[in-house]
Structure formats: structure tokens, C-alpha cells
Amino acid sequence: GAVVSQHPSRVICKSGTSVKIECRSLDFQATTMFWYRQFPKQSLMLMATSNEGSKATYEQGVEKDKFLINHASLTLSTLTVTSAHPEDSSFYICSARDYVLGGDRVLNEQFFGPGTRLTVL
């Protein structure tokens, strides 16, 4: 199956700094990538949909200026947490959409990255 990587896998930063997380589709081109956030012992919540060459679509309640998303190429989307604070500490997971054969149909399918654990001190 398709492989999605994230970098870094873990990051610790001081409050007030900005952190960039990269999401790469390694063996396919992804016009659409997604960013999720997972608080400890909670479920994954979609933050935004990232489309190559256009602005990201944010879910309700997600601050656009806080979480900057750039999908500059078909294999890379970045999430920048600006002026990070301890409440931004979370597990961030990206996914990328690819096309797969499902019987006689071509389907879209999402492949998830391994996640990035952000800790803001």
C-alpha cells in the first residue's frame, strides 16, 4: 500500500515558538492531504483538508492563523503550529488520499502517517 511519512516524529519546544510538521506521500502523488489532532486518550479529530495549490479548508473551531497549512507540492503538506502554547501539545496525524482499485472501481483511499507528538513546555 501507499506510504505516508511524517517528520519529526516527536518534538519538544518552548512556549511561544513555532513548529513545522511535514507530511510526505512517499510513493504516490496526493492532491489532497488531511491533518488530524488527537489529545491523550481521545479520538482523532479532523483539523483541515489540504489541497495542493490552494488554501486549506479548516474545520469549525480550528484557528487558521494558529495552524498554518501549506500544500506546495503533490507529495508534501506542512502544518505549522505558530506561537505554540502548552494546550497545543497533542499528537498530530496526517493522511494522504490516493487512488486504488476496488474490484471494478477506482476508489479514493486515505493512508495515514505515523504521527508527530508535540510537547510544548
Place this chain on the structure above:
Amino acid sequence: AQKVTQAQTEISVVEKEDVTLDCVYETRDTTYYLFWYKQPPSGELVFLIRRNSFDEQNEISGRYSWNFQKSTSSFNFTITASQVVDSAVYFCALSEAYNFNKFYFGSGTKLNVKP
């Protein structure tokens, strides 16, 4: 609106016991996909199964089996003869078919398998 409910927050079993994880979903779509993912402590989501709404056949893969009942909007997951390595958080998820714009995840069930 799409919604996935996993009522069991945490389950503890002893190794070799069978365990069933429940998943109930809500959707107005007639075509959709259901998923189960395993999330070990490392955090990476491990894909287990995808089932489309047209296929109600139950599926078995080794010690894993899935029971899809459209009439009750349920997609339950059973692990037979559980092992310690099965300990993880398991997520059920729903997405639109052919246009996977959003995944709607359940809240997850933490499975503890004790030796």
C-alpha cells in the same frame, strides 16, 4: 450527520478469551465505508479492515472477524483467543464512499489483554 459510537471505553480480558468491540454508526448516505484501525502505544494507526455498505458479508482474517449488520447500523469486531499483543486502542471509523473527504472516528475502545 455522520457519527460513530463506540460505547465501550475500556475492556480488560485475560489472554485466550474472546472479546467483541462494538461499533454503531449513523449516516444518511446509502453508500459509505466502514473501517477498523488499531492504535498501539506508539501511536501509529494500523489499518485492519475496510467494508463498503453494499457488502454485508462477515469477514474473518485469522483471529479477527467482523460482523456488519446494516439493519442495526453496527460493525462489530471480534478477536478470538486474544493475546497480549492485541492490547491497544481500537477505532471504528466511517467515511463517504468514493470521495474520502472525511473520516468520522469513534471515540475508541482501549483493550487490555492480561497474561
